Amino acid sequence: MKYSEIIKLNNTLETHLNGQEYKVIILSNIMIHQAKEVCEYLLRVESVNARVSMGEYDNIVQDSAKIQDVSAVLIFWEVCNFIDGFHYKINVLSDDEFQDIIAKIKSEIDLVFDNLKNIPLVLINEFSALIFDQFSLCKNRLNQITEELNAYLIATVGINTRIICINKVLSKLSIDSSIDLRYFYSSKTLYSINFYRKYFEYIKPIFLTSIGKIKKALIFDCDNTLWRGVLGEDGFDNIYMYQEIQYLALKLSQQGVIIGLCSKNNLKDVDDVLTDHPDMVLREDSITIKKVNWNNKVSNLKAIAKDLNIGLDSIVFIDDSSFEVELVKNELPEVTVFQVPEKEYKYGLMMRELGNLFYNPSETKEDIQKLQIYKEQLKRNKDKDSKGSIKDYLVSLGIVLTVHVDDGSQVSRISQMTQKTNQFNLTTKRYTESEIARLINDKSYMVIAINVHDKYGDSGLTGVAIINNVDSKIDTLLLSCRILGRNIEYKFMDIIVDLAKSRKLKVLSSEYIKTNKNQQVVDFYEKCGFDKISELDGNSKYNLQVCNYKNQHIAYIRVNNGS
Amino acid sequence: MEARIKQVMGDIFNIDVNSINDDSSPDNIQNWDSLKHMNLIVALEEEFEIEFTDEEIDNSMSYALIVNMLQNK
Numbered sequence: 001m002k003y004s005e006i007i008k009l010n011n012t013l014e015t016h017l018n019g020q021e022y023k024v025i026i027l028s029n030i031m032i033h034q035a036k037e038v039c040e041y042l043l044r045v046e047s048v049n050a051r052v053s054m055g056e057y058d059n060i061v062q063d064s065a066k067i068q069d070v071s072a073v074l075i076f077w078e079v080c081n082f083i084d085g086f087h088y089k090i091n092v093l094s095d096d097e098f099q100d101i102i103a104k105i106k107s108e109i110d111l112v113f114d115n116l117k118n119i120p121l122v123l124i125n126e127f128s129a130l131i132f133d134q135f136s137l138c139k140n141r142l143n144q145i146t147e148e149l150n151a152y153l154i155a156t157v158g159i160n161t162r163i164i165c166i167n168k169v170l171s172k173l174s175i176d177s178s179i180d181l182r183y184f185y186s187s188k189t190l191y192s193i194n195f196y197r198k199y200f201e202y203i204k205p206i207f208l209t210s211i212g213k214i215k216k217a218l219i220f221d222c223d224n225t226l227w228r229g230v231l232g233e234d235g236f237d238n239i240y241m242y243q244e245i246q247y248l249a250l251k252l253s254q255q256g257v258i259i260g261l262c263s264k265n266n267l268k269d270v271d272d273v274l275t276d277h278p279d280m281v282l283r284e285d286s287i288t289i290k291k292v293n294w295n296n297k298v299s300n301l302k303a304i305a306k307d308l309n310i311g312l313d314s315i316v317f318i319d320d321s322s323f324e325v326e327l328v329k330n331e332l333p334e335v336t337v338f339q340v341p342e343k344e345y346k347y348g349l350m351m352r353e354l355g356n357l358f359y360n361p362s363e364t365k366e367d368i369q370k371l372q373i374y375k376e377q378l379k380r381n382k383d384k385d386s387k388g389s390i391k392d393y394l395v396s397l398g399i400v401l402t403v404h405v406d407d408g409s410q411v412s413r414i415s416q417m418t419q420k421t422n423q424f425n426l427t428t429k430r431y432t433e434s435e436i437a438r439l440i441n442d443k444s445y446m447v448i449a450i451n452v453h454d455k456y457g458d459s460g461l462t463g464v465a466i467i468n469n470v471d472s473k474i475d476t477l478l479l480s481c482r483i484l485g486r487n488i489e490y491k492f493m494d495i496i497v498d499l500a501k502s503r504k505l506k507v508l509s510s511e512y513i514k515t516n517k518n519q520q521v522v523d524f525y526e527k528c529g530f531d532k533i534s535e536l537d538g539n540s541k542y543n544l545q546v547c548n549y550k551n552q553h554i555a556y557i558r559v560n561n562g563s
Numbered sequence: 564m565e566a567r568i569k570q571v572m573g574d575i576f577n578i579d580v581n582s583i584n585d586d587s588s589p590d591n592i593q594n595w596d597s598l599k600h601m602n603l604i605v606a607l608e609e610e611f612e613i614e615f616t617d618e619e620i621d622n623s624m625s626y627a628l629i630v631n632m633l634q635n636k
């Protein structure tokens with residue numbers, strides 16, 4: 001898309017923004033003003049209410065001290081402008097001068113990261129000398145300083161910070177088309193519009209992940225998608241596995257991405273391949289959901305979303321047929337659809353590119369467990385269909401909740417829950433790991449997490465509540481959708497109120513903040529006996545006299561106290 | 564060609580295309596500062612698939628001058 005079109009569409013999108021504002025500040029020691037619209041536009045087309053502003057020119061340290069109330073900070077710290085003309089002076093500096101500059105930048109790095117330690121998300125490009133060092137085959141001081149500073153970055157950054165490999169963007173585009181040096185010597189601009197477009201495409205998933213807009217499932221067609229050939233026509237012995245694709249998918253499944261099949265085939269035929277084909281990489285145990293039948297793909301994908309209790313916008317679908325691809329794009333625009341490229345050798349690269357959509361900053365143990373959990377849930381649903389009354393079924397599950405209060409070992413999972421949970425989430429406040437760590441250590445807050453276990457297995461840490469003890473208010477209350485339908489939410493409220501009592505809280509206030517996805521909990525507080533005290537634009541505030549709370553007495557759920 | 568230039572200027576400066584005339588310049592378009600001028604040049608280069616020389620960049624300081632310069636490319 002042309003730059004002028006980006007600016008125009010960005011202005012148009014600005015008038016349609018709603019939802020919580022996502023403020024990004026870009027700090028830099030060069031001029032980078034053209035990044036603003038490109039970054040804003042790419043986030044706004046994903047319905048993020050993004051506002052991007054720029055720091056002062058070459059003022060990273062001082063700017064970082066002033067920043068507050070932003071969602072993310074992005075830092076372009078260019079080696080060429082460490083001091084004016086550094087890229088051409090560097091090789092004639094004395095050793096002492098050279099070491100002084102390294103020491104200066106290191107101390108500035110310390111200051112900047114200390115200043116930004118409470119910002120939810122910080123992105124910094126690794127130091128790169130590629131632009132000015134592209135013709136030199138020998139290692140030199142530019143390499144030395146970037147290597148040393150990059151090692152220092154890795155050793156220094158906090159859990160709120162991601163280091164961006166900017167050299168990959170430069171390589172993908174070529175250095176020549178990434179730079180525009182015409183204003184470099186007069187105005188210190190360095191990069192081309194081409195560069196900004198590609199760069200922000202690369203890093204967009206990091207922003208989206210930080211606000212819970214994350215892809216969760218990768219669904220494959222089978223024929224000419226997982227293998228070359230048509231199983232029903234060519235037969236078991238005459239299909240050829242796309243092993244590279246399957247290995248890449250296997251890796252994603254190990255990161256907690258749900259891998260599924262949506263294929264027009266006979267189920268028995270496909271099952272035979274999954275079990276017995278010697279070259280198959282993805283086996284039954286790495287495939288979480290299968291819709292292999294002769295129904296249309298639109299209804300199958302809808303069923304997949306429903307069975308897994310995830311939104312259609314969390315699904316990525318791959319198919320070889322133009323017909324199916326267009327059908328799904330038209331009928332289910334929320335689903336991200338990829339078509340197997342006509343030229344087979346391009347397929348592996350495409351698969352790697354789409355893998356970036358599942359950006360995962362830190363793989364938690366739950367991610368790896370999660371596939372198991374989804375499978376157990378599907379099995380539970382099957383049991384639910386086959387058994388008698390729902391009550392008998394719930395009793396038969398033997399549900400045990402383990403309660404963790406201010407448990408520092410759960411920081412990363414708790415943060416992840418606040419980022420990813422959209423449906424059963426009363427206030428949809430997103431917290432980074434560093435913020436959760438702070439709340440856990442802050443005596444005026446109580447961070448409660450519950451772990452759910454039943455006879456089919458461990459669902460992991462799946463419920464979070466954050467109570468502000470000073471204001472006597474429920475700041476956050478959320479549960480993973482995969483444990484709903486078992487009245488765990490009501491038992492969780494019993495636990496919360498008991499803890500509030502133990503902290504001598506008399507009136508517990510709470511609120512429901514409306515989003516596009518949390519309609520199902522609009523009346524949750526009323527169901528729990530809270531009194532509604534106000535309502536505005538679909539958002540409601542509630543109070544509960546703690547002494548009047550009626551315990552729900554759900555006998556079939558046991559509660560353990562963890563830590 | 565005039566229409567395309569106006570469209571690009573309208574997008575870059577976020578102004579109504581119909582308000583642009585021969586006299587439009589940094590003197591009467593508030594948004595047209597040195598940074599926006601860089602944006603305008605980049606956008607015109609993309610639109611017409613050409614590259615301006617330094618001199619042309621410096622001289623393109625009104626709508627009429629831009630038209631004149633592009634006609635001579």
